[in-house]
Amino acid sequence: DADVTQTPRNRITKTGKRIMLECSQTKGHDRMYWYRQDPGLGLRLIYYSFDVKDINKGEISDGYSVSRQAQAKFSLSLESAIPNQTALYFCATSDRGYRQETQYFGPGTRLLVL
Amino acid sequence: QKEVEQDPGPLSVPEGAIVSLNCTYSNSAFQYFMWYRQYSRKGPELLMYTYSSGNKEDGRFTAQVDKSSKYISLFIRDSQPSDSATYLCAMIKTSYDKVIFGPGTSLSVIP
Numbered sequence: 001d002a003d004v005t006q007t008p009r010n011r012i013t014k015t016g017k018r019i020m021l022e023c024s025q026t027k028g029h030d031r032m033y034w035y036r037q038d039p040g041l042g043l044r045l046i047y048y049s050f051d052v053k054d055i056n057k058g059e060i061s062d063g064y065s066v067s068r069q070a071q072a073k074f075s076l077s078l079e080s081a082i083p084n085q086t087a088l089y090f091c092a093t094s095d096r097g098y099r100q101e102t103q104y105f106g107p108g109t110r111l112l113v114l
Numbered sequence: 115q116k117e118v119e120q121d122p123g124p125l126s127v128p129e130g131a132i133v134s135l136n137c138t139y140s141n142s143a144f145q146y147f148m149w150y151r152q153y154s155r156k157g158p159e160l161l162m163y164t165y166s167s168g169n170k171e172d173g174r175f176t177a178q179v180d181k182s183s184k185y186i187s188l189f190i191r192d193s194q195p196s197d198s199a200t201y202l203c204a205m206i207k208t209s210y211d212k213v214i215f216g217p218g219t220s221l222s223v224i225p
Contacts, residue, residue, distance in 0.1 A: 004157070035215075040122060040217055041217060042120075042202065042215045042216055042217035042218055043158070043202065043215040045212055045213075048212065058212070090157050090158075092157075101146045101148060101163065101204075101206045101209060101213060102148075102160050102163065103158075103160070103213060104159075104160075105157030105158050105159065106157050107155075107156060107157050108155070108156070108157055
């Protein structure tokens, strides 16, 4: 089984709808991240969490919220989806301390907002 | 100016060629440098990791860091069709900081 899983893998929604993307990991890592990937822009950090009680905004957090339900679970919500949130979304994890730079990514969620 | 810049390609080479992928960056505080490989419809995976300036070799892959020029490179020798992927450079200032990714270079190795 994959160490980092994301559900759903694909989602089509309409403008104004609230949706949630979920991420689970079995690596036992403390740190979890949500990125979005757009052509030409690469990976941009939305939110990150260094432990269950720690939530931090990334460079593009507007329009998004997150919830860290447990060490292994980190959810991303789009409160009111808009078309420019159409993108590929990745969850990632990393270990605490000196190897934080090694991130382990899930398979991604492809989101289309109509 | 973006913190990390990378030629998006696409880059197309024949099998067996030597491939050079490059990134430039603007912040001299970056100390750790990584290359991630991303196959189509997959998440990125770490390929190489280096700390500070110098070279690191792993099989057919060599990562090179020149901090004085703020320039990092990934060389792939004897390229194979299985190397066809998008390669993202990434860097970080300290182990407690956020990783900054380049936009990625798309590589196709033609049999």
